[in-house]
Amino acid sequence: MAKQIPSDSLVVRALAGDNAAMARLMSRAEAGSAECRPALAQLYAKAGRAHVIGITGVPGSGKSTLVSTLTLKLRTGGKRVGIIAVDPSSPYSGGSIMGDRIRMSELVNDEGIFIRSMATRGAQGGMARASLEAVDVLDAAGFDYVIVETVGVGQAEVEIARAAQTVIVVSAPGLGDDIQAIKAGILEIADIHVVSKCDRSDANRTVSDLKSMLTMGMAVGDDRLWRAPVVPTSSVNGQGFEQLIECLGRHGHFMRSSETGQIRVRKIAEFRMLKTAEDLLRQRFTNARRGALAAVSEQLAGRRISPYQAAEQLLDGINLKGTP
Amino acid sequence: MSNNIRVLLAKVGLDGHDRGVKIVARCLRDAGMDVVYTGLHRSPEEVVAAAVQEDVDVLAVSILSGAHMTVFPKIIAGLKARGVDDMILMGGGVMPDEDVAALKAMGVHEILLQDTPPNKIIETIERLVADRGER
Ligand code: B12
Ligand SMILES: Nc1nc2c(ncn2[C@@H]2O[C@H](COP(=O)(O)OP(=O)(O)O)[C@@H](O)[C@H]2O)c(=O)[nH]1
Numbered sequence: 001m002a003k004q005i006p007s008d009s010l011v012v013r014a015l016a017g018d019n020a021a022m023a024r025l026m027s028r029a030e031a032g033s034a035e036c037r038p039a040l041a042q043l044y045a046k047a048g049r050a051h052v053i054g055i056t057g058v059p060g061s062g063k064s065t066l067v068s069t070l071t072l073k074l075r076t077g078g079k080r081v082g083i084i085a086v087d088p089s090s091p092y093s094g095g096s097i098m099g100d101r102i103r104m105s106e107l108v109n110d111e112g113i114f115i116r117s118m119a120t121r122g123a124q125g126g127m128a129r130a131s132l133e134a135v136d137v138l139d140a141a142g143f144d145y146v147i148v149e150t151v152g153v154g155q156a157e158v159e160i161a162r163a164a165q166t167v168i169v170v171s172a173p174g175l176g177d178d179i180q181a182i183k184a185g186i187l188e189i190a191d192i193h194v195v196s197k198c199d200r201s202d203a204n205r206t207v208s209d210l211k212s213m214l215t216m217g218m219a220v221g222d223d224r225l226w227r228a229p230v231v232p233t234s235s236v237n238g239q240g241f242e243q244l245i246e247c248l249g250r251h252g253h254f255m256r257s258s259e260t261g262q263i264r265v266r267k268i269a270e271f272r273m274l275k276t277a278e279d280l281l282r283q284r285f286t287n288a289r290r291g292a293l294a295a296v297s298e299q300l301a302g303r304r305i306s307p308y309q310a311a312e313q314l315l316d317g318i319n320l321k322g323t324p
Numbered sequence: 325m326s327n328n329i330r331v332l333l334a335k336v337g338l339d340g341h342d343r344g345v346k347i348v349a350r351c352l353r354d355a356g357m358d359v360v361y362t363g364l365h366r367s368p369e370e371v372v373a374a375a376v377q378e379d380v381d382v383l384a385v386s387i388l389s390g391a392h393m394t395v396f397p398k399i400i401a402g403l404k405a406r407g408v409d410d411m412i413l414m415g416g417g418v419m420p421d422e423d424v425a426a427l428k429a430m431g432v433h434e435i436l437l438q439d440t441p442p443n444k445i446i447e448t449i450e451r452l453v454a455d456r457g458e459r
């Protein structure tokens with residue numbers, strides 16, 4: 001692709017499914033470039049048709065392999081599938097190694113599949129915003145499903161999964177005695193529970209542990225209209241994927257037709273608005289206070305003022321509207 | 325806010341030597357780059373398709389199998405066919421010097437062979453990306 005093509009002209013090409021144009025728009029979204037905002041706004045307006053599925057679970061639970069097998073099954077039905085694979089950035093260097101593609105090797109060389117890896121860059125990096133903008137690109141380009149794989153450990157990662165219509169939480173046998181998702185605090189966000197690696201003999205225990213956990217968790221007089229099913233799958237022998245696709249269809253329908261679904265749509269919109277506002281605020285704050293930082297932190301380090309006073313000085317007179 | 329340098333690290337064909345590529349991946353991450361690793365046994369076409377979707381600054385291919393003279397021309401042709409003209413193509417591994425010269429003439433931007441210190445790899449990538457400029 002030629003250098004410095006305006007984002008607005010990339011939109012037309014992205015909508016026609018041009019991979020390079022879609023990919024470049026995602027990069028510009030990730031960089032937070034002001035130039036691409038009108039383009040992203042166009043895409044946002046066109047998006048909203050895809051079934052967005054968040055998949056989360058602890059590292060090694062089999063998420064990438066599940067995404068790969070699920071995508072192949074959806075492809076045989078002729079559906080186009082976009083995948084955003086989110087990996088954590090190193091807190092030390094800010095860099096990352098993203099290896100989800102290793103397990104998705106069967107998915108390349110198919111025009112109906114688009115895979116993009118993204119690093120979280122800590123909670124500060126505007127990750128939730130950028131990954132959801134990448135979802136918009138795929139959604140607007142007509143992909144039927146957009147799957148977001150995130151590591152279910154940090155706040156930022158779980159938030160991204162939560163911004164999907166359907167959230168799948170993956171548990172696996174062989175990763176310790178307990179259901180790992182409980183420790184990670186992500187059990188509650190599941191619309192569908194998957195127990196992966198059910199070709200293994202110890203998987204039955206994971207399934208029954210999980211099921212009893214879920215029944216225990218159900219309060220008296222529980223009146224939820226959707227109860228998260230537990231689906232055992234195996235990417236080795238293909239077990240469970242028909243059931244998983246059936247559950248996805250049912251949950252997608254539930255979300256489109258129920259009040260719960262309407263509430264979720266509004267919550268996701270609210271989440272995106274707040275995240276974007278936080279990003280903007282942080283950017284404007286950093287720009288505006290760059291000069292003041294050294295002097296105030298000097299005073300703070302010398303214990304001449306308190307952290308609270310220092311923060312007040314920094315915020316004093318900051319222009320919220322500012323120019324980003 | 326700007327993006328980290330993005331690198332796709334690829335192993336192509338039957339080449340199973342992955343020690344070097346894993347070392348390179350780690351040193352690039354520690355230098356603050358975002359590294360997408362494809363895993364072993366990819367085809368040149370798959371690597372090109374992945375590099376386009378990932379919109380990487382650098383497509384970096386590690387080859388110790390001796391297949392470099394067939395792999396790189398296919399990758400160069402694949403990039404051309406997709407109209408990609410702002411991606412940096414790099415190689416590394418084990419290759420004879422005369423092949424390195426031939427590959428550079430074909431359009432591979434840089435090739436770094438065995439015993440290259442990590443810093444040299446990092447500096448080379450940073451320089452090539454800076455020279456290319458914004459995109
Ligand atoms: C270890 C090794 C193996 C191990 C590999 C273990 C593993 N998982 O990696 C084992 C024993 C499995 C193996 C098997 C074979 N090997 Co072997 N192996 C080696 C050996 C001794 C060292 C390679 C190594 O790990 N070096 C250490 C790492 C850190 O260095 P590196 O990979 O070169 O990476 C550095 C740089 O090259 C650079 N770099 C690497 N990639 C990239 C990418 C980019 C973009 C950049 C910028 C830089 C970069 O950065 C790294 C750090 O400096 C080499 C000999 C040699 N001197 O290289 C032979 C060698 C590579 N093997 C060779 C052969 C022939 C084989 C076999 C075919 C032998 C056989 N008949 O079975 C098999 C093939 C296996 C297969 N499927 O590919 C030949 C290849 C000949 C050729 N190219 O023409 C070599 C050169 C030995 C020789 N002199 O004959 N091998
Ligand atoms: N036996 C078995 N192993 C699996 C299955 N799915 C994944 N794995 C293995 O579990 C490990 C982690 O898988 P991966 O998909 O990378 O997990 P992620 O970290 O959650 O994305 C890999 O070694 C996979 O081969 C499965 O269905 N059966």
Ligand SMILES: [Mg+2]
Pocket residue numbers: 063064065099100149
């Ligand atoms: Mg994964």
